Amino acid sequence: MSNTRVLGPARAPSLIPVLNPLIRRLIGAGLPFGPNVLLTVRGRTSGMPRTFPVAIVELDGRRFVQSPFGEVNWVRNLREAQEAVVSKGRSREEVEAVEVAPEVGGPILRDALAPYLRSRLLALVLGRFFHFRADSTLEDYVAEARQHPMFELRSRTGATSD
Numbered sequence: 479m480s481n482t483r484v485l486g487p488a489r490a491p492s493l494i495p496v497l498n499p500l501i502r503r504l505i506g507a508g509l510p511f512g513p514n515v516l517l518t519v520r521g522r523t524s525g526m527p528r529t530f531p532v533a534i535v536e537l538d539g540r541r542f543v544q545s546p547f548g549e550v551n552w553v554r555n556l557r558e559a560q561e562a563v564v565s566k567g568r569s570r571e572e573v574e575a576v577e578v579a580p581e582v583g584g585p586i587l588r589d590a591l592a593p594y595l596r597s598r599l600l601a602l603v604l605g606r607f608f609h610f611r612a613d614s615t616l617e618d619y620v621a622e623a624r625q626h627p628m629f630e631l632r633s634r635t636g637a638t639s640d
Contacts, residue, residue, distance in 0.1 A: 501531040508567020516565045517543065522558035534564070534631070535590045542578065542586060544628040546607035553627045564631060572634040583628040584620030 505516050511531075518529045530552040535542045545553045556562060556575050564571045578586065587608075594600040595612040608626070610618045 498531060502529060505531055505566055517552065518563040518565065519552060519555040520559045522555050528555055537586060537589055541631045542628055543631060544626050546626060548625055549627065556629055573631040574634055575629040575631055578628040578630055580620050580623035583623035584616060587623050588616060588619040
């Protein structure tokens with residue numbers, strides 16, 4: 479598998495900024511929306527809180543977030559702040575965010591997503607963001623992890639309800 483892409487500023491597909499306000503409201507109201515939660519991070523230049531819907535990957539009791547769109551704003555903000563608030567409905571939790579090296583993130587990405595690649599539909603959806611297949615090697619996943627920053631979220635406080 480050739481890895482010719484360069485990691486740099488990225489943009490989410492044009493539909494994402496249109497859908498995010500609706501998704502934020504649904505998750506904020508506590509409606510089930512798969513593994514998605516709201517991630518609130520301090521803006522790196524404004525200092526203002528910025529909230530984004532993200533999918534949490536849970537493996538072996540650890541939680542991760544990974545950008546399917548590369549180096550987008552929430553990634554740069556989280557990298558700078560190294561902390562965030564995860565919320566869903568009334569539940570809120572302060573977390574520390576630790577960036578995961580691609581060599582560590584590759585196996586996590588494989589363990590989290592490889593089972594879904596067996597489904598044609600899910601493989602098609604994942605294929606829009608990631609460039610691997612059901613028969614991809616660990617090296618392919620590591621190469622892909624270089625293009626999609628990943629953070630481990632570690633609880634600073636227990637989840638609370640307002």
